[in-house]
Structure formats: structure tokens, C-alpha cells
Amino acid sequence: MLLIKGIYKSFGGLTALKDVSFSVPKGNINALIGPNGAGKTTLMNIISGIYPPDRGEIIFLDKTISGLTPSKIAKIGISRTFQHVELFTNMTVLENVMVARYTKTKAGFLASGLKLPLAKKEERESQLKGLEILDYIGLSDRKDELASNLPIGEQRLLEIARALATEPKLLLLDEPAAGLNIRETKMLGETILRIRKEKGITILLVDHDMELVMKISDWITVLNFGEVISNGIASEVQNDPAVINAYLGVEDEADKGISIGS
Ligand SMILES: Nc1ncnc2c1ncn2[C@@H]1O[C@H](COP(=O)(O)OP(=O)(O)OP(=O)(O)O)[C@@H](O)[C@H]1O
Ligand SMILES: [Mg+2]
Known part of the structure; x- marks a missing residue:
């Protein structure tokens, strides 16, 4: 490979x-x-x-x-995690995974900002997919927590969840x-x-x-x-x-x- x-x-x-x-x-x-x-x-x-x-x-x-x-x-x-955890610390756990999924979605930032139909549909899909990945990695009960509030062990798991988001x-x-x-x-x-x-x-x-x-x-x-x-x-x-x-x-x-x- x-x-x-x-x-x-x-x-x-x-x-x-x-x-x-x-x-x-x-x-x-x-x-x-x-x-x-x-x-x-x-x-x-x-x-x-x-x-x-x-x-x-x-x-x-x-x-x-x-x-x-x-x-x-x-x-x-190819996706990766970083030796020095790189998360969006001011976003929630779920938002971190959703943002990582961006390479998989088709609507651009502008469409997302304007809440156009395609962007809305993709946002819902990203949310569902994000929840599924968090569940898989064992972080779903932390989905609404700010990433910065997680202990290091969970931050590292969240990094893996983000890496999995791009499939x-x-x-x-x-x-x-x-x-x-x-x-x-x-x-x-x-x-x-x-x-x-x-x-x-x-x-x-x-x-x-x-x-x-x-x-x-x-x-x-x-x-x-x-x-x-x-x-x-x-x-x-x-x-x-x-x-x-x-x-x-x-x-x-x-x-x-x-x-x-x-
Ligand atoms: N951007 C850079 N600029 C200058 N030197 C660098 C840069 N990145 C790495 N190095 C140097 O290259 C060498 C290899 O570093 P690297 O970070 O790849 O090691 P590592 O095997 O990952 O080590 P560790 O186990 O400590 O993480 C080191 O001497 C490091 O200082
Ligand atoms: Mg290293």
C-alpha cells in the first residue's frame, strides 16, 4: 500500500x-x-x-x-494524528470531528456559511457521521464538551476520531x-x-x-x-x-x- x-x-x-x-x-x-x-x-x-x-x-x-x-x-x-495534539480547543468534541470531515463534503465554506440546501444536508450528514465515529471510539458521552476540557487520553482519542472522519x-x-x-x-x-x-x-x-x-x-x-x-x-x-x-x-x-x- x-x-x-x-x-x-x-x-x-x-x-x-x-x-x-x-x-x-x-x-x-x-x-x-x-x-x-x-x-x-x-x-x-x-x-x-x-x-x-x-x-x-x-x-x-x-x-x-x-x-x-x-x-x-x-x-x-491518508490521514494522521499529531505528536503534539492539534485540536480546535474552542470547539466541542463533535464539532472537531465534523470539521475534520470537511474534505469529504462537496459544498464549499461559502455555501455552508449561507446555509444553502446542499450545505445543510451535508451538515446533517457530517453530524450523524461524527456521532457514529465518536460512538465507535468511545467518546459519544463527551460530544458537547469543549475539546480543551478533555484529559490528554481523551484528546488523543479525539485526534484518532478526527483522522477517521475522512475515511x-x-x-x-x-x-x-x-x-x-x-x-x-x-x-x-x-x-x-x-x-x-x-x-x-x-x-x-x-x-x-x-x-x-x-x-x-x-x-x-x-x-x-x-x-x-x-x-x-x-x-x-x-x-x-x-x-x-x-x-x-x-x-x-x-x-x-x-x-x-x-
Ligand atoms: N522543521 C524542522 N527544522 C529543523 N530541524 C528539524 C525540523 N523538524 C525536525 N528537525 C530535526 O530533525 C531531527 C529529527 O526530528 P524528528 O522530530 O523527526 O524526530 P523523532 O524521531 O520524531 O523524535 P521524537 O521521538 O522526539 O518525537 C531532530 O534533530 C530535529 O531537531
Ligand atoms: Mg516525533
């Missing part, structure tokens, strides 16, 4: 990604892990069109998407478990598995919670200083000396929430 081919990206003198290649087959939950600053978010940003790569190509469903705008990439079926084929999750407690992380893992199983959505997951990653991922790619240093199933990656060294090289592991192996 997704092919990442020889991606390079530098910021000034800093090489954030160097010849990164891997693929994500349809229906998989693949993880991308690595110490802080390894380049994981940069790659998510390149896949979702926020930055163009300096070199290399991203192919999604046999089409080159690198160079397209984020909205075009969203329209063809993606591929979902990119950037540290969905950051700030979640053990119980919330376990439920998040179950939600991700359900999204794959029931909605058939392919997932690329970035997270530092190794228990979550090792439990739900079919395949793991490890980045360190912008380069792929390992690839494999959980047991292979956990026992790969290159991976262990990369994580041991991190100054203060506990601080960064990283623990490898079990």
Missing part, C-alpha cells in the same frame, strides 16, 4: 533522514520506532505532505504522492500513547486493532511505548539518526544488537519512557 523509497531530508546542516526505505503492506499494523530525534515525525510529515523530501519518493497505491499538498494526500486516503485507507499515528496511563494505553491498543480489523484500515504507528508497539505490530522498522538500522517482527527487533545499542546510547532512558525487551 505504501512504499517509501530512498527518502532524504535535511534541515540546514542536520540530516534528519538518510536513504530511508521500507514498505507497509495493505492491512498491516507497521511500527516505526527509534530514539528521540531519529526522524520518525519528519518521515510522517513527508508522507502526509507537510514537507517535500530532498530526494526519494513516496508511493501510495501505485501513485507517487511526494510533492502533493497535504489536502490532496488526505483526499486520496482513510492508511492511518498514521504519531505517539498516540504519549501521556496515557497503562490502562488507557491498553485500551488504545485494542482500539487500534479494532480499526484495522473492522474498518480494514492499514496503520503506521510511531510510539515510544514498547509494550504497545511489540504487542500490536506486524512489522517494525527502527530508525536511528535518520537511518534504518533494523527491520523485522517484534522478537527479531527486540533482540537485534544494533537496536539495543541505539537505545542504550540514549542518555537517560527512563526520562524518555523507553524500555526495550521484556
Whole structure:
């Protein structure tokens, strides 16, 4: 479904990604892990069109998407969540999901503003769809709450609900478990598995919670200083000396929430 081919990206003198290649087959939950600053978010940003790569190509469903705008990439079926939650804090939970659905609706902002018939019909549809997604993700009892009033665990779920609103084929999750407690992380893992199983959505997951990653991922790619240093199933990656060294090289592991192996 997704092919990442020889991606390079530098910021000034800093090489954030160097010849990164891997693929994500349809229906998989693949993880991308690595110490802080390894380049994981940069790659998510390149896949979702926020930055163009300096070199290399991203192919999604046999089409080159690198160079397209984020909205075009969203329209063809890739949606994402952000490491630093990006919600409309002054809108309700339901409104956040409805706004996210905008790429799916046909009436423009002007028509919506004038409450023209098509826009009204679409607004009703967006509302119903929004309620359905909130119910699916377990947030329907919070629908009228301001997004800013939700605890971090529910804000992260709302980000996922927003990402689902565009009915993606591929979902990119950037540290969905950051700030979640053990119980919330376990439920998040179950939600991700359900999204794959029931909605058939392919997932690329970035997270530092190794228990979550090792439990739900079919395949793991490890980045360190912008380069792929390992690839494999959980047991292979956990026992790969290159991976262990990369994580041991991190100054203060506990601080960064990283623990490898079990
Ligand atoms: N817009 C930018 N401008 C300059 N440098 C950047 C930019 N974005 C990322 N970087 C740098 O690129 C490197 C990779 O950063 P990135 O955010 O991709 O890492 P990461 O693997 O997501 O780390 P973390 O686990 O801490 O989220 C870092 O050294 C970072 O400082
Ligand atoms: Mg990051």
C-alpha cells in the first residue's frame, strides 16, 4: 500500500533522514520506532505532505504522492494524528470531528456559511457521521464538551476520531500513547486493532511505548539518526544488537519512557 523509497531530508546542516526505505503492506499494523530525534515525525510529515523530501519518493497505491499538498494526500486516503495534539480547543468534541470531515463534503465554506440546501444536508450528514465515529471510539458521552476540557487520553482519542472522519485507507499515528496511563494505553491498543480489523484500515504507528508497539505490530522498522538500522517482527527487533545499542546510547532512558525487551 505504501512504499517509501530512498527518502532524504535535511534541515540546514542536520540530516534528519538518510536513504530511508521500507514498505507497509495493505492491512498491516507497521511500527516505526527509534530514539528521540531519529526522524520518525519528519518521515510522517513527508508522507502526509507537510514537507517535500530532498530526494526519494513516496508511493501510495501505485501513485507517487511526494510533492502533493497535504489536502490532496488526505483526499486520496491518508490521514494522521499529531505528536503534539492539534485540536480546535474552542470547539466541542463533535464539532472537531465534523470539521475534520470537511474534505469529504462537496459544498464549499461559502455555501455552508449561507446555509444553502446542499450545505445543510451535508451538515446533517457530517453530524450523524461524527456521532457514529465518536460512538465507535468511545467518546459519544463527551460530544458537547469543549475539546480543551478533555484529559490528554481523551484528546488523543479525539485526534484518532478526527483522522477517521475522512475515511482513510492508511492511518498514521504519531505517539498516540504519549501521556496515557497503562490502562488507557491498553485500551488504545485494542482500539487500534479494532480499526484495522473492522474498518480494514492499514496503520503506521510511531510510539515510544514498547509494550504497545511489540504487542500490536506486524512489522517494525527502527530508525536511528535518520537511518534504518533494523527491520523485522517484534522478537527479531527486540533482540537485534544494533537496536539495543541505539537505545542504550540514549542518555537517560527512563526520562524518555523507553524500555526495550521484556
Ligand atoms: N522543521 C524542522 N527544522 C529543523 N530541524 C528539524 C525540523 N523538524 C525536525 N528537525 C530535526 O530533525 C531531527 C529529527 O526530528 P524528528 O522530530 O523527526 O524526530 P523523532 O524521531 O520524531 O523524535 P521524537 O521521538 O522526539 O518525537 C531532530 O534533530 C530535529 O531537531
Ligand atoms: Mg516525533
